């Protein structure tokens with residue numbers, strides 16, 4: 001199946017229109033720092049827990065480097081408790097805020113893509129996936145973040161070799177999809193992973209890609 005067909009089939013299955021991807025990107029571009037904080041919160045937890053943590057934090061602080069640089073780290077910890085690893089994540093968020101005041105994040109995002117990726121990855125608590133999410137969502141840098149869902153689904157579908165590490169999986173996916181489809185591809189593979197292609201007992205019988213999947217019937 002071609003990458004375009006795969007995207008079109010998943011968009012149809014999940015009833016997501018092109019305009020929804022455009023609107024999402026526009027909303028994320030408005031506050032790159034919030035995307036960064038949300039991605040840190042999402043590490044090693046479910047979406048539900050990281051959304052709760054972000055919403056709690058929003059109730060007491062504006063999600064800007066300036067506001068969080070002055071925040072009490074204990075208050076950040078309490079707000080983000082639902083996300084787990086809350087002490088570690090609170091320290092990371094506070095340090096990122098201190099390091100990114102005065103428009104520094106926007107300056108990083110205006111660099112050429114690979115340089116921006118390297119600078120982001122050099123910040124404590126920012127790994128390649130977090131850097132790629134921020135770059136894909138908020139800048140015009142074509143990259144393909146590989147989260148746990150994307151990695152699992154891509155391997156099952158045969159888009160990525162079974163033993164691929166993060167950088168290898170990213171490279172395979174960037175070669176498979178066209179740059180203008182990276183955002184769609186990333187979000188649709190996550191949706192497929194959450195809805196059908198779960199880690200255990202995937203719902204192959206109702207999966208929209210069951211007719212082309214080499215791993216149909218896999219149990220875990």
Ligand code: SF4
Nearest residue numbers: 197202204207210213
């Ligand atoms: S057929 Fe099963 S293993 Fe293949 S993508 Fe669908 S849910 Fe995943």
